[in-house]
Amino acid sequence: MLQQILGLLWSLVMIGAILVLAYLCTRFVASRGVGERFYRGNLITVLERVPVGRDQKLLLVKLGEEYYFLGAGPSGITCLGQVPKQTVEDWEKAKKDQPAPMSFRQSLEQVIKQRKDKGGH
Numbered sequence: 001m002l003q004q005i006l007g008l009l010w011s012l013v014m015i016g017a018i019l020v021l022a023y024l025c026t027r028f029v030a031s032r033g034v035g036e037r038f039y040r041g042n043l044i045t046v047l048e049r050v051p052v053g054r055d056q057k058l059l060l061v062k063l064g065e066e067y068y069f070l071g072a073g074p075s076g077i078t079c080l081g082q083v084p085k086q087t088v089e090d091w092e093k094a095k096k097d098q099p100a101p102m103s104f105r106q107s108l109e110q111v112i113k114q115r116k117d118k119g120g121h
Helices: 002-031 085-097 104-117
Strands: 044-053 056-063 066-073 076-083
Touching: 056 076, 066 085, 076 085
Parallel strands: none
Antiparallel strands: 044 056, 056 066, 066 076
């Protein structure tokens, strides 16, 4: 009986350790710039990256003081055109004027509040 309880406790400890390691890995990957963060080198900065298909993406890249619109895929990178500096500055201004997206927690709190207001559980 004692051996079964110890085996169960050991299993619970191991599951907890796996969950903690998964959480820490997720935090590490998120802090490394995966997602919507900028990719910055000395001379080249990727300002925006949008996936458009399997292994295909569109990139807005700043090279020195010039901006380029690129397509990237398995066959390579293609320059789709140069973007005027004023256009990029207008996009950046419009982006700053938009409200920040809600976090998961804020969204969940809003849904719970709406349900309570409707008389739900």
